[in-house]
Amino acid sequence: MIDLSWVIDPIYIATIFFFIVGLQRMSHPLTARSGIVWAGAAMVIATLVTFLTPNLTNFVLMAIGIVIGGGFGYIAAKRVAMTGMPQMVALFNGMGGGAAAGISAVELLGITTTATTSSLAVIGGLIGAVSFAGSIIAFLKLQGWMRPRPITFPGQKILNMAVFALAVVSGILVVMQPSWVPLAVSLYLPLFFVLSLGFGLLMTLPIGGADMPVVISMYNAFTGLAVALDGFSFATPNYAMVVAGIIVGAAGSLLTLNMARAMNRSITNVFFGAFGATEETGVEIKGSMKAIEADDVAVMLAYADKVIIAPGYGMAVAQAQQKVKELTDLLESKNIPVKFAIHPVAGRMPGHMNVLLAEAGVGYDHLFDRDEINPEFPSTDVVLVIGANDTVNPAAHRQGSPLFGMPILDVEQAKNVVVLKRGQGKGFAGIENDLFYRDNTRMLYGDAQETVGKLVQALKKL
Amino acid sequence: MIDTITLWTAVYIVMLAAFTGYVVISRVPVILHTPLMSGSNFIHGIVLVGAMVALGLATTPLEQIIGFIAVVLGAANVTGGYVVTERILQMFDRSGKKPKKEA
Numbered sequence: 001m002i003d004l005s006w007v008i009d010p011i012y013i014a015t016i017f018f019f020i021v022g023l024q025r026m027s028h029p030l031t032a033r034s035g036i037v038w039a040g041a042a043m044v045i046a047t048l049v050t051f052l053t054p055n056l057t058n059f060v061l062m063a064i065g066i067v068i069g070g071g072f073g074y075i076a077a078k079r080v081a082m083t084g085m086p087q088m089v090a091l092f093n094g095m096g097g098g099a100a101a102g103i104s105a106v107e108l109l110g111i112t113t114t115a116t117t118s119s120l121a122v123i124g125g126l127i128g129a130v131s132f133a134g135s136i137i138a139f140l141k142l143q144g145w146m147r148p149r150p151i152t153f154p155g156q157k158i159l160n161m162a163v164f165a166l167a168v169v170s171g172i173l174v175v176m177q178p179s180w181v182p183l184a185v186s187l188y189l190p191l192f193f194v195l196s197l198g199f200g201l202l203m204t205l206p207i208g209g210a211d212m213p214v215v216i217s218m219y220n221a222f223t224g225l226a227v228a229l230d231g232f233s234f235a236t237p238n239y240a241m242v243v244a245g246i247i248v249g250a251a252g253s254l255l256t257l258n259m260a261r262a263m264n265r266s267i268t269n270v271f272f273g274a275f276g277a278t279e280e281t282g283v284e285i286k287g288s289m290k291a292i293e294a295d296d297v298a299v300m301l302a303y304a305d306k307v308i309i310a311p312g313y314g315m316a317v318a319q320a321q322q323k324v325k326e327l328t329d330l331l332e333s334k335n336i337p338v339k340f341a342i343h344p345v346a347g348r349m350p351g352h353m354n355v356l357l358a359e360a361g362v363g364y365d366h367l368f369d370r371d372e373i374n375p376e377f378p379s380t381d382v383v384l385v386i387g388a389n390d391t392v393n394p395a396a397h398r399q400g401s402p403l404f405g406m407p408i409l410d411v412e413q414a415k416n417v418v419v420l421k422r423g424q425g426k427g428f429a430g431i432e433n434d435l436f437y438r439d440n441t442r443m444l445y446g447d448a449q450e451t452v453g454k455l456v457q458a459l460k461k462l
Numbered sequence: 463m464i465d466t467i468t469l470w471t472a473v474y475i476v477m478l479a480a481f482t483g484y485v486v487i488s489r490v491p492v493i494l495h496t497p498l499m500s501g502s503n504f505i506h507g508i509v510l511v512g513a514m515v516a517l518g519l520a521t522t523p524l525e526q527i528i529g530f531i532a533v534v535l536g537a538a539n540v541t542g543g544y545v546v547t548e549r550i551l552q553m554f555d556r557s558g559k560k561p562k563k564e565a
Contacts, residue, residue, distance in 0.1 A: 019505050020482060026501050026551070027490040033551040036501055040544050043507065047540075050511045056518025058526060065517070065530050066510070069537025076538075077545035082553075088546050089500050092507075096539035099509045102532025106516040106525045217499055224506045228479075231512060232472065238515065242472075243479045244508040250483030251502050255495060351496040358553040367493070 004052045011049040012240035018042035019244055023251070029364070046240060069095075082359055083316045086348040087142035090216045093223055094135030100128030100226035101193065107233050108174060108189055115175060117233045122171040124229030126196045131222040133200030138212050138219070142348060148209025157272065160202045167195035203271065210390060211270045213349040214259045218267070221252025259345070265406070289424065292442035294451060297384075297418050298458035304381035307331060308373065310341045310409050311353055314387020314422065318448035321360035324386065327456050328362065334459075340366050341373040341383075341409050343391035370409055377413040385411060385419045385435075387448050393433045403431055417441045420448050497550040504543030510536030 018038050025035030047066075051059065073092065080088050104125030108118060140146035170192040177188075207215055224245045231241025260267055301307060309328070315321065328338045340362065346353035354367060368376075377383065385392055388409075395401040396408045411417050412435050419436060421443060435441055444451055490498050513536040517529030 015508075019508075020486065023486045023498075023501065023505070026498055027486065027494060029491075029494065032494060032497060033548070036497075036504070036544065036547045036551055039501070039505060040548075043504075043540060043544070046508065046511055047514070050514050053515055053518060056515065058517050058520060058529070061526065061530050062514050062517055062533055065513075065533030066537045069534035069539075070541040072534075073538035073540065073542030074545055077542040077549070080546075082549075085496070085500070085546060085550060088542065089503050092539050092542035092546065093503050095535040095542070096503070096506050096509050099513045099532045099536035099539060102528050102535065103509070103512045103516045106520055106529045106532065109525050109528070110521060220499060220503055220506070223509075224502070227506050227509045227512065228476070230509070234512070234515060237468070237472070238512055239475065241508050241512050242475060244505050246476050246479035247483035247486070248502045248506040250480040251487040252483075252499075254484055254487045255499060255502075259495070347496075349496045349499065351493045354493040355496055355550050355553050364493075 003054075005054045008049050008052055009239075011045060012238075015042040015046040015240055016243045019247065023247070082356055083313075083348075084143070085355075086213065086216065086352065087139045089220070089349075090135045090139040090142060090212075093216065093220050094132050094139060097128045097131030097135060097219065097223040097226060100223060100230050101125050101132055101196070102128075103230045104128060104226075104233070105189070105193065107230070117235070118175050120229050121233035122174055122192070124226045124233060125193065126167060126171055127222050127229070128226035129193055129196035130200035130203065131219045131226060133197045134204040134222075135216065135219045137201060137204040138216050141209050142212055148212075150208045151205040156202075156206060160199065163195055163199045163202060167192060167199055170195055206272075207270065211265070213345060214256060214265070214267070214270050216349070217252055217256040217259055221249050221256060224248025224250075224252055287437035287439065289436050289443050290441070292418065292444055294444065294454035295458045297442070297444055298455050298462060300382050300416060300418070301331060301336070301384075301455070302334065302459060302462045304336055306376075306380050306382075307336055307338045308341050308376065308380050308383045308411075308414070309338060310343075310383060310385045310388050310392055310411055311346065311357070312343075312386065312388025312391060313347050313352075314389070314420075315448050316347065316353075316356045316387070318387060318422070320386065320448035320452050321356055321362075323449055323452035323456060325357075325360045325362050327452055327459070328366070330456060330459055338366065339368055339373065339376070341411070342367050342369055343388070343409050344370060344407075346388060346391055370407060374410050377410050380414040381416060383411045383414040383417045385417060386452070387420065387422075389421075389433055390431065392435055393431065394438075395431065395434045398434075401431070411435065412438055412440070415440065418444055420444045420446075420451050422447060497547055500543060500547040500550060504540065504547050507536065507540035507543050510540050512536075 019042060022035040022039030025031040077088055104121040107121040141148045170188055173188045174192050228242045228245030231238040231245060260270060331338050342353050392409050392411045393403055394412045396403040396406040417440055419441060436443060513532035517533050520526045520529040
């Protein structure tokens with residue numbers, strides 16, 4: 001058979017080139033789609049060329065594995081609704097982490113020969129396993145298969161630190177293979193992975209649902225790093241893995257910091273703050289919630305000079321985007337300007353709300369981010385808060401509130417605020433919202449899709 | 463195996479790759495953060511390549527089982543990451559064309 005393995009490196013280099021070009025094209029809305037297509041084509045070729053790697057066996061198993069995994073990924077990603085995208089990213093990221101941990105395990109069981117490569121495999125395995133377990137918890141919390149509130153118990157931090165320390169110690173034992181330890185050598189490796197998985201699990205449990213975007217982004221960077229380390233741990237380093245992994249690690253870290261900054265939270269606070277676990281005590285909210293009917297809101301809108309819509313995840317859950325778009329068009333046909341106030345973390349991920357509105361056909365020129373729109377609220381007649389809660393909670397301005405310091409949309413400064421809400425429940429952060437009790441706030445209860453539909457009907461009659 | 467010379471080569475590679483990742487992301491507007499997170503999630507799906515090599519070099523049944531699981535997980539990461547990113551970006555495609563038609 002002709003040896004074609006010399007094509008592997010040139011192809012891998014081309015792959016990396018297209019990954020970088022793809023990522024760069026993804027940085028502009030108009031070229032973004034082509035960006036992922038370029039990266040995708042490169043990935044297919046890189047996968048095919050890997051079959052030519054010298055000394056490989058088990059080709060049938062490889063093909064079966066690719067078909068099973070690929071089939072699952074394709075079907076799961078095709079079937080999920082746009083609102084469910086964040087947990088899908090968490091799930092697929094976790095799987096990448098699991099694959100990295102698996103590679104480390106195979107390496108450590110037999111392939112690696114030197115202390116350097118096995119050290120790299122151990123570190124990659126630790127990070128991959130943490131990313132796997134953590135991402136799965138994030139997935140379960142976002143999917144609602146697990147309560148999103150932080151799970152805390154006394155001595156939690158000490159336990160987490162202890163598990164981490166033990167994982168590191170067992171990792172060192174795996175590399176050193178000393179003869180003077182009471183356990184059989186073959187037990188270090190499983191112990192190491194169990195402890196690493198346990199640490200990922202324990203580390204994610206105390207993090208509340210509202211912080212999940214930051215967490216997913218960080219585990220995304222983790223997986224990238226684990227992939228890079230595994231790339232180095234092969235006897236012949238796999239530089240495609242190294243470079244792609246490091247790029248994702250660096251990009252993911254920066255993205256994580258940006259997200260945390262948008263929520264005014266430090267990374268340590270996200271991971272150790274157990275956000276939303278504590279109730280604020282001793283603060284009584286004055287006033288009462290005042291309900292309003294759709295017809296009255298329609299009149300308010302019809303006589304407004306300026307309307308701002310502040311959408312939240314609740315709007316997407318109720319599938320109300322299309323109706324909201326209809327309402328926008330109707331108001332604009334009456335020469336009432338409508339703007340959308342987009343909080344950086346509206347939805348479940350930064351930019352998620354933009355995607356959901358784009359799906360319904362709301363143009364970019366209507367969307368304004370927090371800093372652009374906040375000065376406009378005092379001169380706005382009506383603000384419609386549709387399914388948003390924590391991002392418009394003025395408690396963020398009050399010292400002592402768990403939300404204190406989080407940048408919010410200052411909707412309470414508008415002349416009238418109408419909150420469209422399913423019921424009287426709390427937001428994702430689990431905190432009471434002062435806004436609902438303000439004198440200029442009216443509550444419009446009901447399913448958002450239905451309520452906005454009613455608004456459209458009532459407006460047409462006016 | 464990594465000897466002293468390749469160690470320093472490795473440091474160069476890591477440094478340049480990290481810088482590339484940083485620069486590419488720092489130019490991205492907030493609205494593209496979700497597809498970008500998904501896109502980078504797809505790119506670390508290159509782990510599939512490593513999983514294939516690991517499975518290909520596996521000799522004992524235990525190594526084969528773990529290698530096989532790694533291939534399955536890696537393949538799911540790649541295809542799922544691609545489809546999710548592509549679906550999100552499709553939305554941008556449509557709304558990107560609209561203003562042109564209206565103008």
